[in-house]
Amino acid sequence: MKSFSRRTFLQAAGVSAAAVGFGGVLSACASDSGSGSSDKGATSKSEGHASQVTVSMPVSSEPAAGFDPFVSWGCGEHVHEPLIQSTLLTTTADMGFENDLATAYSCSNDGLTWTFTIRADAKFTNGKALTAHDVAYTINGVANSEASECDLTMVDKAVAVDDETCEIHLNKPFNAFLYTLAVIGIVPDGGHGSDYGTNPIGSGRYMLEQWDHGQQVILKANPDYYGDAPKIDRVVVVFMEEDASLAAARSGQVDVAYTVATYADQQPTGYDLLNCASVDSRGISLPTIAAGATKKQTGEEYPAGNDVTQDLSLRRAINYGVNRQTLIDNVLNGYGEVAYSVSDNMPWSSDDMRCEQDISRAKALLDEAGWALGSDGVRMKDGVPAAFDLYYSASDSVRQAIAMEFANQMGELGIKVSPKGASWDDIYRHQFSDPVVWGWGSNSPIEIYNLNYSTGNGNYACYENAAVDAHLNAALANPVIADSYDEWKLAMWDGENGVAPQGAATWVWFANVDHLYFVADGLKVADQKPHPHGHGWSIVNNVDKWSW
Incomplete structure (x- = not known):
């Protein structure tokens, strides 16, 4: 664990300031002024630096490969706007699209060719004009990079027709790739070498000023940015563990400190939550096939299937037997929202995924399916006990608590769940054969595809259904994304097929975890889009619009 004894480097970065009154409730974020708040404010925030902010993020938020979109920056596991680079599009709070580098775009009737018109007033920080050739270079580079965490397997090739027109040709209709384009930063053709990650050239709102590995990143406003000038000129990001982040706020060393539910009641003086x-x-994923199978992914072959969770009635009973609100109250201290799917409250989410607790129904499902309750309190069917291991990341206290609470609740149904803390290397060996506590979620319906398509890279339930695949394919083939929402919903449940609890019940979902931050009095954080999975860079998506 890294202790927070970094006043020297923070002061060298120019961190010091007093603050006055934080105001307002944000549209997607709520400010909670607890008993620990004070009009006095913290003692060492941006005094003399009214256009600077210092933000703490988890250690895992530091980009291991630097600021290179060809690897993971912006478009990796934890998606966010890349700040240093511009993107073709950006997403809005309601998950629509706005143009950024693109001034217009269209799709062919067959859904295979997307044409983008590129603005003529953008230039890179090396002085080179940004053109469609740079866009094509970037898309092809990300698609062909073996190191990339970004999925562009649906892209055949990108072609610059001229300086202001880029065509992206797909090998299958896949309209949801627009959401991916909203986080892929465009890099210069001819200015993207092996050291790009540490010396990025972009056309975005900010430039990399300094990166002290393992400690901090400093961004400064790009004076040649084509859009509105950032209100915040300098952004200092410090990487630290949860307890260190709290200590940094208590000592007034940061303006925005990420925190978690277990620390949320320890609000420092001079900060709002x-x-x-x-x-x-x-x-939790619930394998739907019998043990003994195998499944290939990324060139590796893994055991697949589970003799307990393969039983449909048991999977449905699990969904109806869970008290999601109790889990949120006990595990997240109330800082979460009941969830029934991977995409609740999104335009493409289905009401058919809703599944209220009904213990009587859950027990009746088990009884009718032949899961008889034994003298030891564990059910059994055909000599197979209703018992399974549940894997979770041993380094994640929240997932551990979820696993324990879930096990307690399932015990009331006669299902014995044995939580197993493990490393991710070990968990991946069990990803298709045992239930696992997962964290997913993004501002894109691609999540639904990944988790539920027969060949999706997150189909841990090993569920294959031609009707579900057909709905997902139809959704992706629509050239107008807003017109595709109904097909996404039908993939959840169309009255006969789907992954919903009354259908295949391939997962049991619990909660959307609130992302919590201590914010210094006097700092106005702009309205936030719903945050995807990953408690890090999303908070600064619009840092250029913050103000003191």
Whole structure:
């Protein structure tokens, strides 16, 4: 664990300031002024630096490969706006699209060719004009990079027709790739070498000023940015563990400190608690096939199937037997929202995923399916006990608590769940054969595809259904994303097929985890979009619009 004894480097970065009155409730975030708040304010925030902010993020938020979109920056596991680079599009709070580098775009009738018109007034920080050739270079580079965490397997090739027109040709209709384009930062053709990650050239709102590995990143406003000049000229990001982040806020060393539910009641003097809504979902995968199978992924072959969770009635009973609100209250201290899917409250989410607790129904499902309750309190069917291991990341206290609470609740149904803390390397060996506590969620319906398509890279339930695949394919084939929402919903449940609790019940979902931050009095954080999975860079998506 890294202790927070970094006043010297923070002061060298120019961190010091007093603050006055934080105001307002944000549209997707709520400010909670607890008993620990004070009009006095913290003692060492941006005094003399009214256009600077210092933000703490988890250690895992530091980009291991630097600020290179060809690897993971912006478009990796934890998606966010790349800040240093511009993107073709950006997403809005209601998950629509706004143009950024693109001034217009269209799709062919067959859904295979997307044409983007590129603005003519953008230039890179090396002085080179940004053109469609740079866009094509970037898309092809990300699609072909073996190191990339971004999925562009649906892209055949990108072609610059001229300086202001780029065509992206797909190998299958896949309209949801627009959401991916909203986080892929465009890099310069000819200015993207092996050291790009540490010396990024972009056209975005900010430039990299300094990166002290393992400690901090400092961004400064790009004076040649084509859009509105950032209100915040300098952004200092410090990477630290949860307890260190709290200590940093208590000592007034940061303006925005990420925190978690277990620390949320320890609000430091001079700070308010900012509660940001998220689609950061927690749920458990339930393998739907019998043990003994195998499944290939990324060239590896893994055991697949589970003799207990393969039983449909048991999977449905699990969904109806869970008290999600109790889990949120006990595990998240109330800082979460009940979730029934990986995409609750999104335009493409289905009401058919809702599943209220009904213990009587859950027990009746088990009884009718032949799961008889034994003298030891554990049910059994055909000599197979209703018992399974549940894997969770041993380094994640919240997932551990979820696993324990879930086990307690399932015990009331006669289902014995044995939580197993493990490393991710070990968990991946069990990803298709045992239930796992996962964290998923993004501002994109791609999550639904990944988790539920027969060949989706997150189909841990090993569920394959032609009707579900057909709905997902139809959704992706629609050239107008807003017109595709109904097909996404039908993939959840169309009256006969789907992954909903009354259908295949392939997962049991619990909660969307609130993203919590201590924010210094006097700092106005701009309205936030729902945060995806990953408690890090999303908070600064619009840092250029913050103000003191």
